[in-house]
Amino acid sequence: MQENQRFTWPHKDLLDVSQLTVEEANHLLDTAEQFHEINQRPVKKVPTLKGKSVILFFAEASTRTKTSFDVAGKRLSADTFALTKSGSSLTKGESLKDTALTLQAMNPDVIVIRHWSSGAAQYLAERLDCAIVNAGDGWHAHPTQALLDAFSLRQHWGRDFSGKTLLILGDILHSRVARSNVILLNKLGAKVRVCAPRTLQPAGLNDWPVTVYTNLNEAVQGVDAVMCLRLQLERQQAGLLPDLSEYATTYCLTARHLAMAAPGALVMHPGPMNRGLEIASDIADCAESLVLTQVASGVAVRMAILYLHATRKDGGSK
Amino acid sequence: MSSILIIQNAEYLGETVDIVVRDGKIDSVGPKADATEGAEVFDAAGLKVFPSFIDCHVHLREPGFEYKEDINSGLRCAAHGGFGAVMAMANTKPVNDTAAVTKTMLAKAKATWPHGPRLYPVGAATVGLEGKELAPMAELAAAGCAAISNDGRPVGGAEMFRRCMEYAHTYGLIVIDHCEDPTLAKETHMNEGATSGRIGVKGQSVVAESMQAARDILLSEYLDIPVHLAHISCKQSVELIRWAKQRGVRVTAETCPHYLLIDDRELENYSPMAKVNPPLRTPADVEAMREALKDGTIDILVTDHAPHAEHEKECTLDEAPNGISGMDSAVALTWTLVTDGLISEADFIKRWCHEPARIFNLPANNFEKGAPADFFLFDPEERWVLTPEAMQSKGKNTPFLGRMLKGRVKAHWLGGVKVV
Ligand SMILES: [Zn+2]
Numbered sequence: 001m002q003e004n005q006r007f008t009w010p011h012k013d014l015l016d017v018s019q020l021t022v023e024e025a026n027h028l029l030d031t032a033e034q035f036h037e038i039n040q041r042p043v044k045k046v047p048t049l050k051g052k053s054v055i056l057f058f059a060e061a062s063t064r065t066k067t068s069f070d071v072a073g074k075r076l077s078a079d080t081f082a083l084t085k086s087g088s089s090l091t092k093g094e095s096l097k098d099t100a101l102t103l104q105a106m107n108p109d110v111i112v113i114r115h116w117s118s119g120a121a122q123y124l125a126e127r128l129d130c131a132i133v134n135a136g137d138g139w140h141a142h143p144t145q146a147l148l149d150a151f152s153l154r155q156h157w158g159r160d161f162s163g164k165t166l167l168i169l170g171d172i173l174h175s176r177v178a179r180s181n182v183i184l185l186n187k188l189g190a191k192v193r194v195c196a197p198r199t200l201q202p203a204g205l206n207d208w209p210v211t212v213y214t215n216l217n218e219a220v221q222g223v224d225a226v227m228c229l230r231l232q233l234e235r236q237q238a239g240l241l242p243d244l245s246e247y248a249t250t251y252c253l254t255a256r257h258l259a260m261a262a263p264g265a266l267v268m269h270p271g272p273m274n275r276g277l278e279i280a281s282d283i284a285d286c287a288e289s290l291v292l293t294q295v296a297s298g299v300a301v302r303m304a305i306l307y308l309h310a311t312r313k314d315g316g317s318k
Numbered sequence: 319m320s321s322i323l324i325i326q327n328a329e330y331l332g333e334t335v336d337i338v339v340r341d342g343k344i345d346s347v348g349p350k351a352d353a354t355e356g357a358e359v360f361d362a363a364g365l366k367v368f369p370s371f372i373d374c375h376v377h378l379r380e381p382g383f384e385y386k387e388d389i390n391s392g393l394r395c396a397a398h399g400g401f402g403a404v405m406a407m408a409n410t411k412p413v414n415d416t417a418a419v420t421k422t423m424l425a426k427a428k429a430t431w432p433h434g435p436r437l438y439p440v441g442a443a444t445v446g447l448e449g450k451e452l453a454p455m456a457e458l459a460a461a462g463c464a465a466i467s468n469d470g471r472p473v474g475g476a477e478m479f480r481r482c483m484e485y486a487h488t489y490g491l492i493v494i495d496h497c498e499d500p501t502l503a504k505e506t507h508m509n510e511g512a513t514s515g516r517i518g519v520k521g522q523s524v525v526a527e528s529m530q531a532a533r534d535i536l537l538s539e540y541l542d543i544p545v546h547l548a549h550i551s552c553k554q555s556v557e558l559i560r561w562a563k564q565r566g567v568r569v570t571a572e573t574c575p576h577y578l579l580i581d582d583r584e585l586e587n588y589s590p591m592a593k594v595n596p597p598l599r600t601p602a603d604v605e606a607m608r609e610a611l612k613d614g615t616i617d618i619l620v621t622d623h624a625p626h627a628e629h630e631k632e633c634t635l636d637e638a639p640n641g642i643s644g645m646d647s648a649v650a651l652t653w654t655l656v657t658d659g660l661i662s663e664a665d666f667i668k669r670w671c672h673e674p675a676r677i678f679n680l681p682a683n684n685f686e687k688g689a690p691a692d693f694f695l696f697d698p699e700e701r702w703v704l705t706p707e708a709m710q711s712k713g714k715n716t717p718f719l720g721r722m723l724k725g726r727v728k729a730h731w732l733g734g735v736k737v738v
Contacts, residue, residue, distance in 0.1 A: 119588030
């Protein structure tokens with residue numbers, strides 16, 4: 001960890017990738033490389049965060065992300081405590097403010113928060129002294145997912161993404177994964193395309209640093225990677241989509257589409273996948289699929305995030 | 319024995335005047351009043367005098383939500399804000415859809431502060447604000463309602479809204495419409511635009527407002543019945559109103575200080591204080607609103623005073639209720655429109671006093687001999703910070719909190735009685 005000691009992590013919290021400079025993002029990913037190496041060892045535990053406590057506060061269900069943070073914390077020897085929606089007083093209608101005060105009283109070093117409200121992580125960050133790591137807030141941001149996606153891509157593309165084009169496919173409107181990835185991938189030099197029907201595009205999308213498509217056949221031409229997004233099935237009930245089979249016909253990523261992409265184009269999905277709806281099953285499992293790589297990357301990246309925030313010296317910017 | 323009050327050296331529309339008040343009525347407004355024995359004298363050097371303003375759109379929360387505001391605290395806030403009369407919306411609990419509620423409100427106002435600002439209740443347009451059955455408007459008119467509105471829960475159905483307009487007109491009442499298509503505005507927390515898209519919050523399109531404004535305008539023309547459009551917020555709506563006025567449609571419109579001064583970038587940090595309905599729009603909309611106020615497309619200024627308890631705004635953006643507590647700061651905030659050269663001082667008075675009275679058939683305050691002595695003194699130079707302590711309203715919810723304001727109400731008389 002000598003490399004890291006020369007770099008003072010300047011952020012109290014990780015709310016979104018928009019707060020990171022390219023240098024900081026790369027430093028974080030470099031740190032993750034080292035933890036990734038630890039994860040390949042027979043004994044996957046180091047004492048780095050011994051005595052530190054990490055609260056996993058998941059107001060919205062997510063087995064994957066929570067487990068990933070839990071494993072990341074435990075491999076660094078931190079004490080991790082899970083506070084889930086059903087286990088907390090949240091179900092009794094407690095306000096986020098009161099939850100925040102309760103959390104503060106436990107005096108943790110890091111709180112990892114997942115919440116249905118956009119801005120919830122920022123809300124805690126402004127009120128609590130400990131580090132807040134945003135594990136997804138509403139439709140707003142999912143920085144740890146974007147970082148693990150970048151980490152996965154780095155293993156194929158190297159550190160510099162310039163010259164690479166990535167397509168984000170699916171429900172952009174409701175996707176915090178898309179919002180954070182658009183920002184980070186642009187920072188790292190990639191060109192980003194998005195493709196979705198108009199009903200799943202947010203207002204102001206044309207001002208984002210992306211090229212917007214509604215036609216998948218056009219969007220996929222020559223791209224180096226396709227990132228599929230999960231489609232919430234209730235979007236159909238909300239009147240944003242006709243029947244799901246029509247969606248699958250027009251927006252499901254299949255081998256036919258991949259044939260139009262650049263040779264060896266990578267395939268990604270943040271999971272859990274609706275096979276046959278967003279992504280054809282054979283594509284999810286194909287050689288170019290990074291889906292399982294993403295899961296492994298997730299642990300390493302979250303170890304780096306916990307490490308940088310739990311060991312940070314005071315005095316950095318909020 | 320008659321009581322005499324003399325206000326000396328006040329500035330009224332650029333002239334230095336003395337105002338003589340005899341038995342609660344204005345006796346004279348002129349260059350120099352003669353000293354009268356036994357008169358109470360108030361030196362107003364350096365202060366402007368304005369006839370008391372009328373706020374045609376407030377939420378006083380009583381009955382039902384007294385912890386947010388009650389009639390007494392609301393009227394006290396009005397008096398301190400420079401308002402001699404307020405029109406209180408019907409979304410109380412119970413809803414003001416019966417004479418009993420109207421009378422209770424009026425009795426409460428009278429009992430708690432007989433010399434305070436006048437309260438004009440606004441009756442509901444439909445029973446329970448539910449948009450299904452017409453409210454008993456004859457009864458509401460007789461009990462003292464000054465207008466009719468479903469503000470808070472706008473009437474979505476065009477047929478129902480038409481009947482509201484027709485029936486209200488029968489009893490000489492005008493309908494104030496909160497223009498909002500409920501289907502386009504469902505579960506929205508801010509303006510739909512670049513900011514909402516970026517920060518991932520469900521936004522309300524300007525069309526949710528302008529489409530209903532267009533509906534109301536077309537109905538008004540077709541029925542030949544006037545309609546008043548509440549708290550207009552966007553460019554598209556004012557373009558429609560301008561078009562309607564050119565056609566001679568009897569439409570009038572209001573806007574609030576916040577739609578003329580701040581935009582949806584205030585919500586970049588998810589600030590619940592800036593959450594209001596209709597939502598704060600884009601800078602281009604603000605520009606269009608200012609232009610519309612200047613050219614008279616927007617007739618009057620109102621606050622849409624919507625106080626909430628502290629804990630209600632102490633949450634995330636999507637959980638927060640809509641509303642800005644506005645009466646404490648309205649005059650200072652809109653005074654900048656005069657100092658910016660957007661409107662004249664005479665226009666300022668017109669938009670806050672004379673036009674509201676004309677539109678809603680309220681007693682005119684002409685500030686001349688024989689008129690009730692309803693006026694306030696305003697220091698156009700005083701700088702003050704809008705703090706919770708400086709606010710009279712129970713609601714401290716405003717995005718202007720902590721801002722330095724210029725211009726402050728210093729004293730206020732109603733019927734010759736000093737209320738502030
Ligand atoms: Zn309203």
